[in-house]
Amino acid sequence: MSSKDEKNLAQVIDKIATMDEPQRSTMQRVHDIIVSVAPDLKPRIWYGMPAYALSASTPALVTLRNDERLNLALTEKVELRPAGGADGALMPAAWYFETVDEDTEKRIAEIVRAVVS
Template sequence: MSQTTRKTASKITKKAKTGASPSEGFSAAERDAMKERARELKAEKSRADGEADVLAKVAEMDASDRAMATRLHAIVKSVAPGLMPKTWYGMPAYANTDGKIICFFKDAKKFGDRYATLGFNDAAMLDDGVMWPTSYGLKDLGDAEEKKIRALVKKAVA
């Protein structure tokens, strides 16, 4: 065993003895999200299973976020029917055929935020010069927001 390996093992042992957790810096909500992601990876599912999981997560949300998530789900399905609904860190998300997450919806309650978030990952083709937004805060989803989201999702999968 190398000296570096022994030092690392010693640190881990000390943490275990003191009761310190290796994930001490993460909040309970973040640890829960990571656990959900681990479960999701173990159980890659079909499109139908993924959609059922998304709808189940949406059903757990507070009324205002549930309404936005339901509308967002319909928007993504109509604009980009090729995206596969699935949960990602316990959030409704939509992946391309390679399994890469294109966009996701984070309800406000998930991490105690004051607004919900529509986010886009790097697989989304939203590039606009050298700087562009990758997430949007949502307090409501009206017709103007729907129009903008439709355009963003369409561009993300182009």
């Protein structure tokens, strides 16, 4: 890992560490899921949020927000496909969560894998 990647990772870890519980533990778990299933994504801060990109100099693909609710979102830089079915031309790009159970963990992993595949 390059020193810039290490610095960016440290900034993401520090950002998560500033969050109040239980959001901090939940966001740390989501961060761990992302770096585990997509080790090619590089953590960095993007508009003040923990985010993940293909390199330190490319736009973020995945972001994590801690507002009134926790949020996993894909940026406009991801190739999004219409959902079809009842959602027609809508493209799923953000998911809110409060906790991460086993099913949520699996779904987050699927979403992140789809970003990098």
